[in-house]
Amino acid sequence: MFDWLIVGAGFAGSVLAERIASQRGESVLIIDRRNHIGGNAYDCFDDAGILIHKYGPHIFHTNGQQIVDYLSRFTAWRPYEHRVLAKVDGQLLPIPINLDTINRLYGLNLSSGELEAFFAERREPVDEIRTSEDVVVSTVGRELYEKFFRGYTRKQWGVDPSQLNKSVTSRIPTRTNRDDRYFTDSFQAMPRHGYTRMFERMLQHPKIKIMLQTDFREIRDQLRYNRLIFTGPVDEFFDWQYGKLPYRSLRFEHRTVEQESFQPVAVVNYPQTEEFTRITEYKHLTGQTAPKTSLTYEYPSDVGDPYYPVPRAENEALYKRYEALAAARSDVWFVGRLATYRYYNMDQVVGQALATFRRIQDALPVPGAR
Numbered sequence: 001m002f003d004w005l006i007v008g009a010g011f012a013g014s015v016l017a018e019r020i021a022s023q024r025g026e027s028v029l030i031i032d033r034r035n036h037i038g039g040n041a042y043d044c045f046d047d048a049g050i051l052i053h054k055y056g057p058h059i060f061h062t063n064g065q066q067i068v069d070y071l072s073r074f075t076a077w078r079p080y081e082h083r084v085l086a087k088v089d090g091q092l093l094p095i096p097i098n099l100d101t102i103n104r105l106y107g108l109n110l111s112s113g114e115l116e117a118f119f120a121e122r123r124e125p126v127d128e129i130r131t132s133e134d135v136v137v138s139t140v141g142r143e144l145y146e147k148f149f150r151g152y153t154r155k156q157w158g159v160d161p162s163q164l165n166k167s168v169t170s171r172i173p174t175r176t177n178r179d180d181r182y183f184t185d186s187f188q189a190m191p192r193h194g195y196t197r198m199f200e201r202m203l204q205h206p207k208i209k210i211m212l213q214t215d216f217r218e219i220r221d222q223l224r225y226n227r228l229i230f231t232g233p234v235d236e237f238f239d240w241q242y243g244k245l246p247y248r249s250l251r252f253e254h255r256t257v258e259q260e261s262f263q264p265v266a267v268v269n270y271p272q273t274e275e276f277t278r279i280t281e282y283k284h285l286t287g288q289t290a291p292k293t294s295l296t297y298e299y300p301s302d303v304g305d306p307y308y309p310v311p312r313a314e315n316e317a318l319y320k321r322y323e324a325l326a327a328a329r330s331d332v333w334f335v336g337r338l339a340t341y342r343y344y345n346m347d348q349v350v351g352q353a354l355a356t357f358r359r360i361q362d363a364l365p366v367p368g369a370r
């Protein structure tokens with residue numbers, strides 16, 4: 001008999017397991033249907049001895065000091081600022097689009113002020129910015145949209161950017177300066193010894209038991225527990241009773257090549273050519289040195305594990321129906337990217353889990369605690 005059952009050992013489940021065990025002194029059983037903890041942030045050493053991310057590149061960045069302070073209890077950090085290049089018209093150019101991107105693409109020598117004017121001439125006025133196409137064409141114009149965004153987005157999501165909520169391409173800014181960092185958050189770093197090591201330390205508590213390769217659907221009637229936290233897909237929890245919520249999946253092709261380095265930065269995007277969206281070379285993220293190097297190619301797909309909620313109005317409406325079912329279950333807490341159908345980054349999931357813990361504390365005061 002456990003006080004709590006937590007389904008899913010990713011960020012959402014692991015943060016809550018740690019908080020409940022250490023702050024409430026209650027027993028927790030955390031299960032995952034995969035054979036490892038860490039959820040999509042899981043990393044491991046491959047056959048060549050290189051630390052890779054099994055589910056594609058995970059770069060930690062946040063403006064939340066509280067989130068950094070919390071995770072720093074379980075890991076030291078390696079400073080790392082992410083830079084990405086996009087292969088466009090045969091060149092490797094900085095993305096987000098910045099001053100150097102435009103000067104190199106068109107063989108120009110514009111200043112920042114001149115680039116403002118360049119964009120102003122090209123941008124298309126849009127009355128109300130609703131879609132992912134609107135975001136980009138109203139900022140940099142149609143030609144750059146087609147070179148950098150249209151093809152990548154169609155591959156990644158399987159639909160045209162005009163069919164996706166503005167939130168998707170709004171993740172990528174446009175700059176008129178030379179800042180070529182992918183993120184501008186105040187804290188950007190990688191867990192010094194990897195994500196999995198950090199998760200191991202979070203879950204290392206006598207009140208926490210871990211069961212892997214255990215699917216909630218198969219054992220839900222056999223386990224005895226008082227309360228439940230669910231971090232898997234919310235539509236699955238409710239037996240898809242309103243139909244399937246769309247999630248986009250990826251096929252990851254991991255390769256090791258017999259050369260010390262492969263590409264100039266950790267991630268190169270392919271918006272115009274190839275079936276994959278991007279190639280990641282992990283040594284840039286981890287600082288590891290080795291005579292070989294390991295890469296991941298990402299091929300988007302409709303089938304496979306659910307990775308990305310698809311931000312579209314009709315999906316949001318369907319999610320709202322599941323959210324209403326979830327809200328009616330006062331014995332279950334739904335947390336994380338899949339259970340709340342949100343395109344959240346890791347730090348946002350940690351923030352959501354810490355906020356959920358505060359709600360649990362308010363709803364269920366621990367007897368005897370001050």
Ligand code: FAD
Pocket residue numbers: 007008009010011012013031032033034038039040041055056057058059060061214215216217231232233250307308335336337338344345346347349
């Ligand atoms: P998950 O990590 O998905 O964990 C949920 C767990 O629940 C899974 O392990 C699953 O196996 C388990 N589960 C589900 N259903 C069941 C069930 N029925 N029974 C048992 N177990 C179940 N974020 C960033 O901040 N920076 C990045 O660079 C970044 N890159 C990303 C790249 C890719 C390719 C992807 C897919 C995501 C990326 N993210 C990134 C987002 C990040 O992965 C998520 O924000 C975070 O991992 C979500 O944590 P979670 O606990 O909500 O979900």
Ligand code: UDP
Pocket residue numbers: 086095148149150152153156168169171172269271
């Ligand atoms: N995007 C694009 N071209 C790029 C980079 C991003 O079209 O070179 C679009 C694409 O729709 C992508 C979205 O911007 O899904 C968000 O990009 P991000 O790098 O944040 O995606 P993630 O790392 O979450 O997969």
